[in-house]
Amino acid sequence: MDLNINLPGTPARVSRVMVGDGLGAGLPRILSSFLGGRTDFWICDECVWSIWHERLAQWGWPEPGCGRVLLFTASEANKRLSALEDLAGRLVHAGADRGSALIAVGGGVTGDVTGFLASIFMRGIPHFQVPTTLLAQVDSSIGGKNGVDLAEGKNLLGTFHQPDVIVMDPAFLETLPAEEFRQGMAEIIKTAMIGDAELWEYLEMHTAVLARHDREPLEYVITACCRLKARVVEADERESGARRLLNLGHTVGHALEKLSDYRIRHGDGVAVGMVAAARWAVRLGRLPQDVLARLERLCAAWDLPVRIPAAFSSDEILDAVHADKKRIGDTLHFILPAGIGWADDCAGLDFSGLKEVLIGMRE
Numbered sequence: 001m002d003l004n005i006n007l008p009g010t011p012a013r014v015s016r017v018m019v020g021d022g023l024g025a026g027l028p029r030i031l032s033s034f035l036g037g038r039t040d041f042w043i044c045d046e047c048v049w050s051i052w053h054e055r056l057a058q059w060g061w062p063e064p065g066c067g068r069v070l071l072f073t074a075s076e077a078n079k080r081l082s083a084l085e086d087l088a089g090r091l092v093h094a095g096a097d098r099g100s101a102l103i104a105v106g107g108g109v110t111g112d113v114t115g116f117l118a119s120i121f122m123r124g125i126p127h128f129q130v131p132t133t134l135l136a137q138v139d140s141s142i143g144g145k146n147g148v149d150l151a152e153g154k155n156l157l158g159t160f161h162q163p164d165v166i167v168m169d170p171a172f173l174e175t176l177p178a179e180e181f182r183q184g185m186a187e188i189i190k191t192a193m194i195g196d197a198e199l200w201e202y203l204e205m206h207t208a209v210l211a212r213h214d215r216e217p218l219e220y221v222i223t224a225c226c227r228l229k230a231r232v233v234e235a236d237e238r239e240s241g242a243r244r245l246l247n248l249g250h251t252v253g254h255a256l257e258k259l260s261d262y263r264i265r266h267g268d269g270v271a272v273g274m275v276a277a278a279r280w281a282v283r284l285g286r287l288p289q290d291v292l293a294r295l296e297r298l299c300a301a302w303d304l305p306v307r308i309p310a311a312f313s314s315d316e317i318l319d320a321v322h323a324d325k326k327r328i329g330d331t332l333h334f335i336l337p338a339g340i341g342w343a344d345d346c347a348g349l350d351f352s353g354l355k356e357v358l359i360g361m362r363e
C-alpha cells in the first residue's frame, strides 16, 4: 500500500506512507529516491539493531561504523530533552548539517525523539520514519506529532513535524515481544471502533492468524489503520477537531497510566478506557449493549484488561481525568463510541455518570 497524506499550507505538504512485506530490504533504494541529495543520518533503537543487524547488513543498510548510524537507548525514561541534546551533539560530531535528513528506526519512543530533534536541529531538517513496533506502525509514526516527557508528565514538550516518508514492514514485528504487540492491538481496536467497521469484523475473525504474526493479515490491519489516521490528520492536523476522536479510551487510560506511575502500559490503559467510555455510552443510551459486549470480548481475546485495578478508587481516577483535561484546556470534551466504526466528540457531559461506571468496573 502506498498513500499520500496531503497536508494544508503553501506550498502544499505531503507525507508518503508505504506499507508492505519486504520494504525493509528495499529501504536504502526507496530512501535514496526521497533524499534529494541530503545526507542521511540514522537514529536506530539499539535493541532493534542488536536483534536485526545481520539482516540489515544483508539489506545494505548503513552500519554504525560508517558514522551515520547513531544507536539510541529507546525507553520511556530516555524520552527526555537530555536525549535530544545528546543526539544533537553526536550528530554535529558526525558531520550533520542543514543539508542532512534523519531516519528513525524503532518504536514510538525513537520516532518521537527523532521527529522532535529533526524539527529543531539547525532550525528544522526533514525526517523519515521506519517504525518497528505495532504501536508505531498503526499509530505513532503517522501524523507528525512528537514529544518528550518532563518529570511533571508525558509528552509535555514537542512539536508538529511531518515525516516526508513513513515506511512500514510488518517483518519487523516477527521479533516484537507479545507484551508489546498487545499494546499496539489496543490502538488497532480503537481505530476500528471510531471509524472502520470492516476492520472491526476482520479483527473479530482473524485473532489467531494475527497472534501468529502472519504477514498478510498484519499488512491488512496496518494498512487500514494508516488509511484512517491519514484521513483524520488531513482533516485536522493540529488536533482541534476530528483528530480528537483518536483519543477514544485515552482520557481514563492516561489517568490510569499516571496513577500507576506508568506501570499500567499505554495500550492496557486505553483498553480499560475504551470499555469505560463504552459503558458510559450504554448508560447514556448512545450505544447498544451488544457493542459493549463485543468490545469486551475483543479486548479479552488479546488479554487486554477490561477492569479497573482495585488499587485505584473511582474518585482518584476522576480527579486525574479532570487534572488532565484542565492541563490541556479541554474541560468539555470526551469521546464516546456510538456504534462499531462510529464515535462522537461529546461536550457538556455530567461526569457523575462516569463515576458510576468506574465503580462498576472495579476488579
Ligand SMILES: NC(=O)c1ccc[n+]([C@@H]2O[C@H](COP(=O)([O-])OP(=O)(O)OC[C@H]3O[C@@H](n4cnc5c(N)ncnc54)[C@H](O)[C@@H]3O)[C@@H](O)[C@H]2O)c1
Binding pocket: 045, 047, 048, 051, 074, 075, 076, 079, 106, 107, 108, 109, 110, 112, 132, 133, 134, 135, 136, 139, 140, 141, 142, 143, 144, 145, 146, 147, 154, 155, 172, 173, 174, 175, 176, 177, 180, 183
Ligand atoms: N507521536 C504520536 O502521535 C504518538 C502516538 C502514540 C504513542 N506515542 C508514543 O510512543 C511511545 C510508545 O511507543 P512504543 O510502544 O513503540 O514504544 P518503544 O519505542 O519504547 O518500543 C517498545 C519496546 O520494543 C522494543 N522494540 C522495538 N521494535 C522492536 C522489534 N521489531 N523487535 C523487538 N523489540 C522491539 C523497543 O526497544 C522497546 O523496548 C510512547 O512514548 C508514546 O508517548 C506517540
Ligand SMILES: [Zn+2]
Binding pocket: 139, 187, 250, 266, 270
Ligand atoms: Zn494512544
